Amino acid sequence: MNGWTDTILGDEIDLAYGKSLPAHVRQAGPYEVFGSNGCVGHHEEPLIAGPGIIVGRKGSVGEVAYSEGDFWPIDTAYYVVNKGGHDWRFLFHLLSSLGLKGLNSHSAVPGLNREDAYSIGVSLPAQPEQKMIADALDVVVDRLKLEDEAIALSQDLKRAAMRVLFSNGLRGEAQKETEFGPVPATWDESLLDDCATVQTGAAKGRKFADAEVVEVPYLRVANVQDGHLDLTEMKEIRIRKSEIERYRLQLGDVVLTEGGDFDKLGRGFIWRGELELCVHQNHVFAVRPDREKMLPEFFAYLAQSPYGKAYFLKVAHKTTNLACINSTKLKAFPVPVPPTLDEQREIVAILDAIDRKIDLHRRKRAVLDELFKALLHKLMTGEIRVADLDLSALTPASPGKAA
Structure with a gap:
């Protein structure tokens, strides 16, 4: 060769x-x-x-x-x-x-x-070409590391922003203490059950007559990742045709995990209608807020905030490494709500901007990962040679910063 x-x-x-x-x-x-x-x-x-x-x-x-x-x-x-x-x-x-x-x-x-x-x-190949191949692959590896760092920094920024916004509000107002941390003094507190519907999901393994069964995609705990929904590996569940609407996810639902590792308990994210038809399993709740009282996006961020995490950890059933909540505990979530929907929208806009930045870096990382896999195969088999590559676009303009 x-x-x-x-x-x-x-x-x-x-x-x-x-x-x-x-x-x-x-x-x-x-x-x-x-x-x-x-x-x-x-x-x-x-x-x-x-x-x-x-x-x-x-x-x-x-x-x-x-x-x-x-x-x-x-x-x-x-x-x-x-x-x-x-x-x-x-x-x-x-x-x-x-x-x-x-x-x-x-x-x-x-x-x-x-x-x-x-x-x-x-x-x-001879050692000089070995070094050239390694250097080319390392350009992509280094860029992957930069994207990982950018994601981590953006996630830190999001956590810090949630801590400030849900304890001080938008304008650094006076606080009042609650069992789960400080919140702005002007915010009212309502039980989640009073401002949202909590929908439980479908259980696997039930037996039905074939005539009444359909198989549909369903959202599992594994699809609800840290900071985003991962729908790359969707599975199907057998349920009755008559149950589809009961368990169907609707646009704007806050999907919330019932359990997992302590730091991942109560992960909540918005269902954006990614699939035309999708139900959710019984280990994932669908929270459907009354939009005249609370925005779905506001509750999703509140669930991820230090206040939300403190509540879930307080009421969860715990084992050595895991914790879980049930629908009764979720409905009893004491939701601190700003006095106007406009204030909720402003808070959501700030956190959405950070989430868009995180998503951008995730997508860039996914493209780089596919590029690396392709280059690894083609360079190691001699299908392409380093002299045929131009990786200058992957070199950041400023050292130590992702473009």
């Missing part, structure tokens, strides 16, 4: 065992400790000189991580011995492209079988 060398992976690298380092014996230090799923801590001394590559052996089988500096791989992971003297970043991208996650053994204790990995055929 234009001067590339055909070989097998085992002739170019070894996968060596890491060494146990339990968390209780680690001493705080500058060196990263890697397990099968990436960095799991730090230690005062390294085991292996960097740069280096770590490959998941147990647990997150075939996951590939990179360490720029010296590091300590523990015994759930392999570290790479670079027998062929290849460019380290090229080797990292190569291993990421080989589908090592699919080499999970079928023994009683699943893991990555080294012999299976060693037998994989690869074609390798």
